[in-house]
Amino acid sequence: MDQLKGFKLEPKQLRMYGIIGSVVGIYLTVGLNAMTGTKVFSFIGCIAALFAVLWGANSIRRICSYGLGTGVPAMGMLCTGMACVAAVFGLNIAGRFGFDWGGPIITLVYAMVFGYVVGTLCNKVMKFNIPIMEEGLMDGSGACTMAVLAWSVSLSGSLSYNEIIATVYNTGFLAVIFILGGMALFHPFNANLGPDEKQDRTLIDGMMVGGLAMFGLGICSIVTIGFAPAMLTIVVGFALWYYFFVWYFRLAKRDAAAVVGTGLLPPSAL
Amino acid sequence: MSLVFDTNMLIYMLEIIVGGLLVSVGVHFVPVGGAPAAMAQATGIGTGTVTLAAGSGLTGLLSAGLMMSVTDNIWPILATGAVGSMIMMDATMLTGDFIYSYAVGCPYASAKVNYDPITMFPQPPYVAPGTVGQGIPTVCFVSGTIGALLGGVGGAMIYYPCLQIGGNPAQAAIFAIGIFFVQAVIPSWNIQGTIEGFHDPKFKKWPLAFKASLVAGILLAIMTVLIQPLGVV
Numbered sequence: 001m002d003q004l005k006g007f008k009l010e011p012k013q014l015r016m017y018g019i020i021g022s023v024v025g026i027y028l029t030v031g032l033n034a035m036t037g038t039k040v041f042s043f044i045g046c047i048a049a050l051f052a053v054l055w056g057a058n059s060i061r062r063i064c065s066y067g068l069g070t071g072v073p074a075m076g077m078l079c080t081g082m083a084c085v086a087a088v089f090g091l092n093i094a095g096r097f098g099f100d101w102g103g104p105i106i107t108l109v110y111a112m113v114f115g116y117v118v119g120t121l122c123n124k125v126m127k128f129n130i131p132i133m134e135e136g137l138m139d140g141s142g143a144c145t146m147a148v149l150a151w152s153v154s155l156s157g158s159l160s161y162n163e164i165i166a167t168v169y170n171t172g173f174l175a176v177i178f179i180l181g182g183m184a185l186f187h188p189f190n191a192n193l194g195p196d197e198k199q200d201r202t203l204i205d206g207m208m209v210g211g212l213a214m215f216g217l218g219i220c221s222i223v224t225i226g227f228a229p230a231m232l233t234i235v236v237g238f239a240l241w242y243y244f245f246v247w248y249f250r251l252a253k254r255d256a257a258a259v260v261g262t263g264l265l266p267p268s269a270l
Numbered sequence: 271m272s273l274v275f276d277t278n279m280l281i282y283m284l285e286i287i288v289g290g291l292l293v294s295v296g297v298h299f300v301p302v303g304g305a306p307a308a309m310a311q312a313t314g315i316g317t318g319t320v321t322l323a324a325g326s327g328l329t330g331l332l333s334a335g336l337m338m339s340v341t342d343n344i345w346p347i348l349a350t351g352a353v354g355s356m357i358m359m360d361a362t363m364l365t366g367d368f369i370y371s372y373a374v375g376c377p378y379a380s381a382k383v384n385y386d387p388i389t390m391f392p393q394p395p396y397v398a399p400g401t402v403g404q405g406i407p408t409v410c411f412v413s414g415t416i417g418a419l420l421g422g423v424g425g426a427m428i429y430y431p432c433l434q435i436g437g438n439p440a441q442a443a444i445f446a447i448g449i450f451f452v453q454a455v456i457p458s459w460n461i462q463g464t465i466e467g468f469h470d471p472k473f474k475k476w477p478l479a480f481k482a483s484l485v486a487g488i489l490l491a492i493m494t495v496l497i498q499p500l501g502v503v
Contacts, residue, residue, distance in 0.1 A: 069462030071304070074320045074455045081451030084444050085493050092497045114489050118456070121482040126460050161500050169441045178444075 006200040006251070011058060015139055018055025019108070022048045022146040026104050029150075030159045039225040043233040045154025046214040049147045050207055050240070053184045056143025057206035058199070061189040063136035065197070068128075072193070076186025079115070079137075079144035080178055086111045086141075087149040088161060088169070095161040103159055107145055115141030144185055151177045151217055154233065157225045167224040176220055180213035201251040208248050211241030279495045282431035286491040287484065290453040292424030294483035297323060297457040298476045299417025300359065301410035301467050306402070310374045313381060313403035313410060313466050315366055323421065323454030324447075325362065330355035330422035331429055331446055338433065348426045355422025359414050363406050370405040378405030382466050388412060403466070413467025425450055436499055445497075449490050456482050 009017075025048020032041035056079070064072045090107030094100055119137035122128045130136075152174070153159060156167040168174050188206035189197075214237030222230040253259055300322055303314025315322060333354025337347045370376055379396035380386065381403035386393060388409050397403055406414070428449050432442035460479035461472050 068459055069464070070320070070455070070458045071318050071463065074318065074458060077320050077324075077451045078455035081448040081455075082490070084448035085490060085497075088441075089493045089497055092500065095500050096498070110493065114486075117489060118452075118482070118486055121456075121485055122459065125482045126456075126478045128459070165438070165441060169444055170438065172440060174444050178447075 006198065006254075008199055009058070009203075011062065011135075011139070014055050014058045018052050018139075018143055018146070021051025022055075022143075022150050023104055023108070024048070025051065026146075026150055026153050026159070027101070029153055029157070033157050039157035039229040040232065042154045042157040042221065042225050042229050043214075043218075043236050045150045045152075046210075046217060046233060046237060047240075049150035049154070049181070049213075050210045052143045052147035052150060053181075053206050053210040054203055056140055056147060056185045057188045057203055059136045059139035059143060060186055061197075061199070061202050062132055063130065063140070064189050064193070066130045072190040073182070073186045075137075075140060076144070076182045078118075079140045080148065080182045080185065082114060082141055083111065083145040083148040083181075084174060084178060086114065086145045087152060088164060090149075091159065091161040091164060100159055100161075103161075104146070104149060107149055108142055111145035112138045112142040115139070140185075144181070147181050147185065148174075148177055151181060151213070155217060155221050155224050157229070171223065173217075173220045173224070176216060177213075180209075180216050184209040184213050196255060198251075198255060201248070201255060204244055204248045204251055208241060208244035211237055211239075211244055213237075215241055282435055282495050283488075283491040285427050285431040286449065286494055287487040289424040289427030290449060290483055290487035290490070291480060292420045292427065293323070293327070293450060293453040294424075294457045294479050295476055296417045296420030296424060297454055298461060298465060298473055298479070299413045299420065299468055300326075300465070301363075301406055301414050302458070302461075302464055304464050306464075310370055310376050310404045311401040312464065313379070314406065314464065315362060315414070319458030319461075319463065320451065320454060322359075322362070323450065323458070326355040326359045326418050326421050327425045327450045327454070328447065329358035330418075330425040331443060331450075334422075334426035334429055335439065335443065338430070344430055347430060348423050351426025351429075352419045352422035355425065356415055356418040359418035359421075360411075363411055363414050367406050367411075374404075376404040378407040379403050380407050380409065380466055380469070382470050383409075387469050409469055410467045413469070416468070421454075424453070432494060435495060436497070438499070445494055449487075449494070452486055452490060453483050456486060 029044040091103040094103035115138040119134035123133045152168045156164045188202045192202045218233035301314035302319045303312040306312035307314045308316030330351040334351035337350035377396040379393045386409050429446040432445045457479035
């Protein structure tokens with residue numbers, strides 16, 4: 001039990017993993033799908049979202065440890081709410097110029113600018129005086145937007161604006177993404193906060209909920225991408241959930257003060 | 271195709287920004303108590319601002335959407351949104367008060383004022399020691415209704431241009447909810463999670479949230495009006 005090694009990642013490292021992982025994952029999903037002419041590789045989109053979850057959960061963890069007074073979910077909801085609009089903004093602008101592939105980049109840049117501006121407003125106008133507010137909100141909204149976009153791509157299997165609107169927005173599956181994605185991003189810190197909060201435990205919790213979200217979205221995607229590709233998402237999602245659940249359980253045991261079996265009542269008490 | 275910018279888009283942007291500002295000011299009126307209120311240790315509704323804003327905003331959107339299916343005139347749509355949102359908030363506050371009164375068994379009292387500004391009843395004798403008020407007294411109830419009115423009008427005012435731009439109700443509703451959430455979280459950070467209503471000293475801070483929501487609203491409005499339906503390629 002004591003041999004379990006944790007990890008510690010710097011915010012800059014995580015930002016790099018998040019951006020590269022999610023952008024490359026989205027392109028890989030769409031590219032492989034287009035190359036093979038199937039939707040089999042849609043599950044990679046969900047894995048791309050996991051990188052963004054890692055990035056976003058860490059930024060929410062950093063900001064909310066200052067105590068905003070509203071509870072952790074508020075920040076997740078701000079970022080996810082903005083992400084619902086921003087995710088298709090880039091796709092639409094790129095689609096209008098006939099350059100579909102640029103969509104995720106435009107989305108990412110606009111979301112990060114938005115986060116930075118809101119963070120500046122919080123510090124300068126509302127007098128929060130949290131030194132990492134700008135940086136944290138920039139990371140948070142960028143990560144939420146990439147996660148929502150990656151999940152949308154895995155539901156529709158393509159990067160075209162019209163298809164994402166038809167399969168994700170019109171069917172209402174965005175509500176599922178909204179709440180499951182929000183859960184993956186804000187639940188980890190909400191569940192693990194406290195004086196003994198550890199980065200690795202929080203982030204692994206996020207990955208676990210991300211796997212659960214993948215499982216849920218797999219069920220949704222039976223309608224949109226067909227049964228066989230959807231089953232692949234469900235199976236991979238379940239496997240990821242189980243893997244991270246076991247990992248998380250071991251981390252929780254590591255951080256617990258003591259794990260003792262109390263057994264039944266002693267004979268003298270009976 | 272390229273980017274086109276005309277007067278209509280400017281009007282849509284203005285509607286989204288003004289709607290967001292109404293939501294932002296409306297949040298300051300709603301008596302939110304958070305977890306302490308859920309344990310009857312603080313005045314207000316026992317849940318977070320975001321949950322309440324989502325509840326009243328979504329009800330407002332639903333009723334506005336219903337009206338929008340029969341008419342294109344903006345005034346009845348705004349009025350229906352406001353009424354739907356007010357009904358939801360009042361029902362929540364009334365049910366909450368029933369529970370505080372009959373289940374928890376505490377009198378309603380505000381700890382922020384000595385006399386209720388509406389009923390003129392003295393408050394301090396009824397505040398239990400060690401708490402900051404309980405339940406939802408008259409002034410908070412009235413304040414919450416005003417907040418829901420502003421929130422409902424704001425939500426409907428965001429939904430209306432979203433639907434006019436895209437002509438797609440599902441997409442417009444999701445955009446409106448997204449913008450609504452942003453505009454509800456910024457003021458709730460400003461009041462640090464709890465407020466009693468317009469008589470609370472924290473209410474004087476609303477211009478700060480107004481400024482922040484204005485800038486955030488402009489950024490969101492630019493994004494929303496630029497998303498135009500694409501022809502099938």
